[in-house]
Amino acid sequence: MKLSRRDFLKISSIGGLVFSTGLSGARAFAHAGGDDEFYFVQLSDSHWGFKNLKFNGDPEGTLPKAIATVNSLARKPDFVMFTGDLTHTTDDPEERRRRMRQFKSLTDKLEVPQVRYLPGEHDAALDAGAAYKEFFGDTHYAFSHKGVNFIALDNVSDPRARLGATQLGWLEERLAELDRDQPLVVFAHRPLFALRPDWDWSTADGDQAIALLKKHPKITVFYGHIHQEHHHQTGHIAHHSAKSLIFPLAPPDTQGKKFKVGWDPQHPYAGLGLRKVGLTEKQAVVEIDELGVKV
Template sequence: MGLHLPDRREFLGLAGLGGLVVASALPGCAQLGSPASAGEDFFFVQLSDLHWGYANPKVNPEPQQSLTRAIAAVNALPVQPDFVVFTGDLTQTTDDPKLRRARLREVQEMAAGLKAPKTWFFAGEHDAALDRGEAYLEVFGGALNYSFDHQGVHFVVLDNVSQPAPVLGGAQLDWLKEDLAGRPPEAPIVVLTHRPLFALAPQWDWATRDGDAAIALLSAHRNVTVFYGHIHHEHHQMTGHIGHHSALSVMFPLSPLGTAAQKTQLPWDAAQPFKGLGWRSVDWRAGAARPREHLLA
């Protein structure tokens, strides 16, 4: 009997992807079936908080393997994602501008090894806070905030990392208002950002000071889902009808909110060397975003 390989529709219907720890349409993810949300099924992959250049053997003694493992895991999928998005903190902070650029280029070169036909990048505070994104833009080009469309879904990338404070700023909020103008209220929108837009834990820098203004603009649309990074563990939050979903880190896990008195990098566990590290796939079917978390192995 010949080997049966799933076609695209069959693959998007699978629930048993390797390393799966969470599945299903989470609360706050788009569930509309209107013509405005129709389109071909597709899926994309989110990689976050690579922290390339990180060096603390007590937390991750094999830092160079984490990103290569994540890339290999995505490349091993039986069907490749439509695109891969890197949601910030591509590199570890350094005061050396030459080293910062070198690390960004190394990430760019490694990401070129992905089989997916398209990759999208944006900065985290480790990449952009010290120079307002100058090095990042020099290496990756483009803009720190931008939007694009894919299969009838509007994707919005917001920059809440390149200013000295964790803010979007008036100019970017004006840009967001203009970007959303004229889009039908039921049109599906996915927001990609690094820090959470809502005040998850301001004392740990897990917030955006003017994020409420962005949420207010987005709330006029009924079909909005936000994916972000920064907090290095899985978390799900609703602001009205908008769901916000954080991603695992590729490099090191942080203590989940409520489990430690202060933000803490979790120590390496030799028995479970990749515990708490991973990536996300997001299936988009019939107007619904279905995120799934995958552990590195």
């Protein structure tokens, strides 16, 4: 089921989720400050190394500005999650590592307790994640934070956009260990559902992952890849994609082929941004706040 933001608001308001568009962190979370509440920031798709000025007039400045935006937040997030395509792909293994090194030196400037990463296909699909692992560690993993469980999935290291039987088995084992009364947040780069398969906006075996995940009542998925904010519901599972930090892509209901949205000098950074996600142990995701890049 595809949802407009208004539709999503109607649905999400049932569960008490507040959805908003803030201005560079100036807006405070409505729920902020509760004893059990915390928030993280999702960053995505910076494509470090991409330098086509037609689509981004500030390719080396946008990521630093996003990092400055996070650092300017009055209340610090508990962690930052970067959902893939940290770098733009290259055939040259040395250049790939150079881009990852530069990217890491920039994100090391984030003034937050922890920064976590996931690969996108641009980072990992040409070498099965070899370079990515050198800089950022495992491509899929699980962790818990303040009563909320998190699982990061890798649907990009296989160039055929598959999670694969091994990772699906790992996911099933991790899920079996979790208390289903606790909220579960899943991260991935590609959508796990078939958003627009003819644009490569899907995961080949994503339906198998969703079949496992839907057994958990309090689950939310955050992903990247499509370079825009988008909200979708598969059963009780909400899927939220994040904006990019390099260029927007056409909306999924566009006819014909996929295309990049050009840079507008009159409205620089339009369509780019990051998001804050507020959570509680009892209610899972309670607030999503979309932020622009602070200029």
